[in-house]
Amino acid sequence: xxxxxxxxxxxxxxxxxxxxxKLLADLGATVIRVEPPxxxxxxxxxxxxxxxxxGESSLWYLYFASxxxxxxxDLATPEGRDELTxxxxxxxxxxxxxxxxxxxxxxxxxLQQRRPELVVVxxxxxxxxxxxxxxxxxxxxxxxxxxxVATTGDVDTPPLKCFxxxxxxxxxxxxxxAALSALHAERDTGHGQRADVSVHESLVSCLEHxxxxxxxxxxxxxxxxxxxxxxxxxxxxxxYQIMAAKNGAIMVTPTPNVAAHLDWLEEVGFIGDLRxxxxxxxxxxxxxxxxxxxxxxxxxxxxxxxxxxFEAQSRHAPFxxxxxxERVVENPQLDARQWWTEYRIADREIRGPGTxxxxxxxxxxxxxxxxxxxxxxxxxxxxxxxxxAPAAVLSDRKPLSGVRVLDFSHVLAGPFCTRLLADMGxxxxxxxxxxxxxxxxxxxxxxxxxxxxxxxxxxLDMSQQDARPIARALAExxxxxxxxxxxxxxxxxxxxxxxxxxxxxxxxxxxxxxxGSGGPWSNFVTYAPTLHALSGxxxxxxxxxxxxxxxxFSYNDHQAGLHGAVAILAALESRRHTGRGQRIDLSQFELAxxxxxxxxxDLAANGRAAGPAGNTLPYDDAAPHGCYRCxxxxxxxxxxxxxxxxxxxxxxxxxxxxVMGDPAWATDPKLNTVAGRLAAxxxxxxxxxxxxxxxxxxxxxxxxxxxxxxxxxxxGADLFERDPQLAHDGFLRETAEVHPVLGSxxxxxxxxxxxxxxxxxxxxxxxxxxxxxxxxxxxxxxxDEEIVExxxxxxxx
Numbered sequence: 001x002x003x004x005x006x007x008x009x010x011x012x013x014x015x016x017x018x019x020x021x022k023l024l025a026d027l028g029a030t031v032i033r034v035e036p037p038x039x040x041x042x043x044x045x046x047x048x049x050x051x052x053x054x055g056e057s058s059l060w061y062l063y064f065a066s067x068x069x070x071x072x073x074d075l076a077t078p079e080g081r082d083e084l085t086x087x088x089x090x091x092x093x094x095x096x097x098x099x100x101x102x103x104x105x106x107x108x109x110x111l112q113q114r115r116p117e118l119v120v121v122x123x124x125x126x127x128x129x130x131x132x133x134x135x136x137x138x139x140x141x142x143x144x145x146x147x148x149v150a151t152t153g154d155v156d157t158p159p160l161k162c163f164x165x166x167x168x169x170x171x172x173x174x175x176x177x178a179a180l181s182a183l184h185a186e187r188d189t190g191h192g193q194r195a196d197v198s199v200h201e202s203l204v205s206c207l208e209h210x211x212x213x214x215x216x217x218x219x220x221x222x223x224x225x226x227x228x229x230x231x232x233x234x235x236x237x238x239x240y241q242i243m244a245a246k247n248g249a250i251m252v253t254p255t256p257n258v259a260a261h262l263d264w265l266e267e268v269g270f271i272g273d274l275r276x277x278x279x280x281x282x283x284x285x286x287x288x289x290x291x292x293x294x295x296x297x298x299x300x301x302x303x304x305x306x307x308x309x310f311e312a313q314s315r316h317a318p319f320x321x322x323x324x325x326e327r328v329v330e331n332p333q334l335d336a337r338q339w340w341t342e343y344r345i346a347d348r349e350i351r352g353p354g355t356x357x358x359x360x361x362x363x364x365x366x367x368x369x370x371x372x373x374x375x376x377x378x379x380x381x382x383x384x385x386x387x388x389a390p391a392a393v394l395s396d397r398k399p400l401s402g403v404r405v406l407d408f409s410h411v412l413a414g415p416f417c418t419r420l421l422a423d424m425g426x427x428x429x430x431x432x433x434x435x436x437x438x439x440x441x442x443x444x445x446x447x448x449x450x451x452x453x454x455x456x457x458x459x460l461d462m463s464q465q466d467a468r469p470i471a472r473a474l475a476e477x478x479x480x481x482x483x484x485x486x487x488x489x490x491x492x493x494x495x496x497x498x499x500x501x502x503x504x505x506x507x508x509x510x511x512x513x514x515x516g517s518g519g520p521w522s523n524f525v526t527y528a529p530t531l532h533a534l535s536g537x538x539x540x541x542x543x544x545x546x547x548x549x550x551x552x553f554s555y556n557d558h559q560a561g562l563h564g565a566v567a568i569l570a571a572l573e574s575r576r577h578t579g580r581g582q583r584i585d586l587s588q589f590e591l592a593x594x595x596x597x598x599x600x601x602d603l604a605a606n607g608r609a610a611g612p613a614g615n616t617l618p619y620d621d622a623a624p625h626g627c628y629r630c631x632x633x634x635x636x637x638x639x640x641x642x643x644x645x646x647x648x649x650x651x652x653x654x655x656x657x658x659v660m661g662d663p664a665w666a667t668d669p670k671l672n673t674v675a676g677r678l679a680a681x682x683x684x685x686x687x688x689x690x691x692x693x694x695x696x697x698x699x700x701x702x703x704x705x706x707x708x709x710x711x712x713x714x715x716g717a718d719l720f721e722r723d724p725q726l727a728h729d730g731f732l733r734e735t736a737e738v739h740p741v742l743g744s745x746x747x748x749x750x751x752x753x754x755x756x757x758x759x760x761x762x763x764x765x766x767x768x769x770x771x772x773x774x775x776x777x778x779x780x781x782x783x784d785e786e787i788v789e790x791x792x793x794x795x796x797x
Contacts, residue, residue, distance in 0.1 A: 002028015003362040003574040007183065008091040008381045010034070011068065012102045015042065015139075015165065016199050017123035018064045019172025021095055023563075024179065025067035026355070026364055027570045032087055032377045033068045033369075036101050040070070046619030047602035052346040059605060060619065061369075062345045063352065063597035064165075068369045069377045075105050083374035090381045093119045093179045112192065119182040120194040123175045127198040127753070130728035136709035137199065140615060140625060143167045144644035145711035146203030147210050147719055149627065151552030152541060154232040158627040159642050159713045161615050162551055163540035169595055170206055171199040173562035178752045180569035181399040181424050185757060187576060189397065193756035201731055201751040204719060206558035208412065209236040211732070214716030215746045216446035222286040227638055227715045232549045233529075233538065238289045240529040242322060242538065242548040243297045248305035249547035251320035251533040252296055252312075256439075256525075260315065261296075270299040318525040320533030322547050325599055326609040328536040333521035339590055343601060344368040351604045353594040357567045358516070360497075361582040362574050398425025398757050403572070404779070406474050407431060407455065408462075408483035408490070411440045412528070412554055413588060414512050415451040416561030418482060421568065422454035423750040423759050426480075429775050430766075431471070433461040434797050437768050444741040449765040453747060458776075459769030459796045467795040468493050470776070476504045477779045479581075480568055484512035484560075484588075487522055497583040508571040508581040512564050516587030526589065528554035535592035540599070542612040549612075559595065560588045615644075622648050623677035624656070627713055628688050630696040641696040642713035645687070645703065650674060655706040660690050697722075737764040772796050 005028040011021040012034065025031035033040070045060035074080040084102055088094065088111055096103045112118055122128070125137040132145075140161045143149045148167060153160040161167070178195040186192045204211070209228075213236065217226045233242030233251065240253040254261035265271045272295045279288035300308065305321060312319035323331075334340060339354040343366065355364035403426040407418045415430075422428040430452055432441060440447045443457065458474075461467050475481055475495055483490060490496050490511070497509040511517060514526030529550070532538040538550030567584045575581055593600070598619070599610045610618055615626040625648075630641040647653040650673060657666045665686050670676035677683055691699060696712045703710035714723065720732050735745045747762045772791075776782040782790075790796050 001362060002026075002365060003359055003570040004029035005362075006577050007093065007573065008032070009093040009095060009179070010087050010091045012094070012096045012100050013123060013175070014097045014100045015045075015064075015168050016125065016171050017095055017097050017121075017175040017197070018042070019165070019169045020121075020123070020175025020179065021068075021172075022064055022066055023173065023176040023566055024093075026366065028362065028365070030381060031068050032091070033065060033070045034073050034084065034087070034102050035070060037072050037074050039072070040065075040101070047598055047606070047608070049345055049348070049605050056346050059345070059601040060598045062343055063601055065369045066343070067365070067367045069372050070369050071372050071374050071377050073102070073374065075102065081105060087374060087378060089115065090378055090383065091118075093121065093183060095175060095179065096120065096122045098122070098124050108194070112194065116192055117186055117190060118192040119179060119186055120192070121175055121178045121182070121197060122194065123171055123197040123199070125198070126200045126725050127196055127729060130725045132200070132725040135704050135711070136707065137711065138646045138648055138709050139165060139167050140646045141644050141709045141711040142199050142203060144627065144642075144713045145723075146200055147207050147714050147716065148203055148553070149644060150713050150715045151207070151210065151228075151230065153230045153549060153552075155230070157543050157546075157549070158615065158629070159230060159644075160541065160543070160549065160627070162555065163537065163613065164596065164599060164618060166537075166555065166595060167203055168199065170559065170562065171197060171202040173559065173566060174202045174751055176566045177420065177562065177569065178754075180566065180573065181752075182754060184569060184572055185397070185399040187573075188402070191756055193754055195755070196753040198729070198751060200725060201729065201749070204726065204731065205748050205751045206553075206555070208553040208558065210553065210716045211719065211746070211748060212446050212450045214720055216742075219446060219742070222283060227717055230552060232546075235529055236553070238286065238293065240527070241293055241297070242533070242550055243300040244548065245300050245303050245305035245308055249322040250300065250305050250309060251322060251529050251538065251550075252293075252300055253318055253527070253529065254292060254296070255318070255527075257316070258292075261292075261317065264315065264317075265295060265299065268299055270295050313524045316525050318527050318530045320526070320530035322533045322538050322550075323536055324539045324609065324611070325536040325596065325603060328534070328593060329600065329603060331534075333515055333519045333589065334593065336519040337516060337587070337590070341366045348605070350601055352601045353597045354590065356563050356586065356591045356594045358585040359567070359571065359582055360584070361578070361580060362571075398759055399754060401425040403427065403480065404478050405429065405480040405482065406478040408481070408485070409512065410436070410484065412451060412557040413560035414482055414484035414564070416558055417512070417564035417568075418455060419451050419453060420561065420565045420750070421480070423762075425757075425759065428455040429458050429474070429771075429779070430455040431458050431460050431462070432768055433459055433463070434768065435461060435463060443765060443768045446742060446745070449739065449742060449745050452765050453762055455766065456771035456775055457766040457769055458772050460772075461795055461797050462493060464795055466793060468495070470780070470790065470795065471495060472500070473780050475500045475507065478504070478507060479572070481507060481509045482512070482564070482568075486525075487511065487513050487517040501581065504581075506575055506579065506581045508568060508575065508584065510564055510568055510584040510586060512560055512586045512588060514587070515589050517585045521589075528557040531556045531589050531592045534589060536596055536599075537592055540596070540610060540612055543614040544612050546612065556588060556592045560586065560591055563591055621674045621678060622646060623653075623674055624683060624687050626684060628691040630691050630694055630699060633695070638715055638717065643691060643696040643699045644711050644713055646709045648709065652708050653677065656703065656708045659702050659706050659708060663690070733762070735762060735764050739764045740767060769796060
């Protein structure tokens with residue numbers, strides 16, 4: 001039985017939300033997907049299984065529609081409409097995307113009046129209202145307007161989209177979180193509700209440095225720029241870079257132990273002037289990093305990439321070998337953890353991606369989509385009572401009110417997970433200490449402020465033995481314990497799952513390590529850029545012939561946070577029915593590999609290894625489909641302007657011709673089909689000649705008015721100063737209360753809008769230990785005297 005085996009879902013999503021339905025289905029929910037009589041249009045998505053029957057060949061659909069019950073319904077008939085109604089009357093959750101099959105046949109407002117316990121999640125490109133609400137935004141355009149494209153590529157390439165479906169997999173994860181958190185609240189109150197998920201806001205929430213870099217420029221005397229240029233594989237910190245080595249490329253960083261890195265450079269004779277004490281002055285800090293990375297690159301160029309990778313990891317240095325997908329599938333860590341699973345299509349078994357998370361009691365499972373009729377789809381789903389909702393008081397209620405979270409996480413992946421829980425009302429207690437409050441864990445830094453809002457701060461020095469009984473007592477009161485340490489840290493503190501669950505059988509412990517618990521690589525040190533490299537994400541996100549580009553922000557850290565939240569919410573739902581918590585092992589590496597699902601299936605089924613595709617779709621045909629240079633308006637924040645244009649069909653191409661004024665070159669009959677446009681060698685140059693004389697914003701509006709998907713490649717300044725959709729939704733704001741150290745701080749709202757339980761509270765981030773008294777008093781009933789005594793023993797520091 002899966003964690004979600006007690007719930008049922010009607011899936012009326014498209015590619016913007018289907019990954020969320022997949023997450024629910026793979027965790028055990030009964031998910032019904034209806035399609036028209038001629039089949040789901042998403043069955044046309046590539047890659048395809050060679051020689052399979054039409055409509056049964058899509059490996060994309062096999063991955064994203066896993067574990068579904070699919071049934072075909074003719075909504076032109078009374079019988080078909082009745083079948084859809086019977087399904088909506090039985091399920092717990094309804095997932096929709098505007099324009100998908102079946103959505104327009106449902107009066108959602110009337111349905112919720114009839115079934116007030118129903119949870120409805122609508123995932124749209126820009127939300128239900130606002131100036132861009134009706135804009136078209138396929139993946140490339142969504143990534144451009146959402147700020148992701150502006151971070152990727154370099155001066156020799158256009159801005160680049162993330163490979164495959166990575167943008168919509170973010171909105172899909174948010175879809176699952178919205179559904180499970182609203183369901184959690186319904187279980188407590190009897191009130192269902194609608195939740196809106198915007199792809200645009202979802203992407204903006206996952207840009208790591210983009211908005212903080214813009215907001216907090218005055219705090220960086222050595223690097224005052226508000227918008228960073230695209231720099232290929234060079235991370236915003238300047239301390240993570242993809243470098244050329246012999247026989248390949250490798251993601252290199254001197255963090256977290258710069259001293260050890262310097263010692264290594266000295267050993268191999270590449271220390272240069274890095275021991276010069278003048279580099280220790282604040283005004284030369286950025287010069288030191290640049291010099292350090294330059295000398296490191298010179299050294300790396302002399303080393304065999306595979307040998308260097310394993311030597312670095314033996315020294316606990318988080319280097320990451322940039323692997324193509326055909327090498328990723330040979331990884332011994334995946335084999336040792338028995339990660340791979342079988343997918344069934346057209347009477348064939350194909351090895352494909354396994355679980356993003358391991359549940360100790362309710363395993364993740366894979367099954368094929370099952371074609372059934374509506375009656376069969378409902379056969380084991382009980383009738384739902386209908387009527388008025390109970391008169392519960394919801395005035396101050398949030399979806400996760402009453403959930404207690406003990407948070408030992410650090411840097412980004414874990415804190416982003418608990419930020420989501422805290423925004424939705426959970427009482428998240430962030431454990432930190434003076435010893436650990438450095439770098440990204442320092443509460444007085446803008447990075448920390450970006451990912452730790454709505455949490456209470458408890459100072460507790462876990463390096464002291466006497467502090468651990470306090471932590472253990474807190475664990476016995478917690479619903480959730482979370483950490484993203486290397487495996488075994490909590491066990492060494494006497495707080496492993498087997499120990500804590502004896503006294504707190506309902507506790508859910510989630511460990512979010514880089515490689516997972518167990519396996520030959522389990523002790524490897526990783527950050528998001530390391531995982532991008534090892535998983536194939538860096539290799540695939542680029543242009544042919546280049547291995548030094550990759551994703552321009554810590555994509556996988558955000559996805560780990562989102563998937564951690566999904567796992568926690570699923571475990572909470574399971575606990576309602578079993579009374580037991582469980583341990584969750586989330587390997588951030590396995591998650592990253594899982595995100596390449598259709599690509600892995602294509603390699604296994606057809607022997608085709610995907611490579612970097614730039615802005616070209618790797619499996620489906622669309623043209624033009626790229627980012628085009630526009631009239632440059634040099635400003636303080638940018639000296640280049642680009643627009644993304646994505647003609648997904650021939651009709652949109654004809655509309656684009658009209659927007660361009662139907663130039664003579666565009667009337668060539670060969671361009672009337674997508675195949676002809678893809679073969680036209682000068683198509684890109686001709687479009688660029690047009691766009692170079694136009695303002696990006698004007699082009700976007702003219703194209704969208706004509707029904708052509710287009711969007712400005714927005715940077716941090718665009719998002720905060722000029723994005724009318726974000727302004728309409730009040731998504732980016734200044735925090736009302738001034739931070740005692742940082743001064744004015746800013747935030748992006750939760751990218752989910754709950755209609756009944758709005759999540760509108762965003763106070764300033766707490767400083768170290770600011771809430772220690774209240775937490776220990778409320779959770780442990782400790783007296784003021786006991787707390788003062790603990791502080792005197794330096795446990796609370």
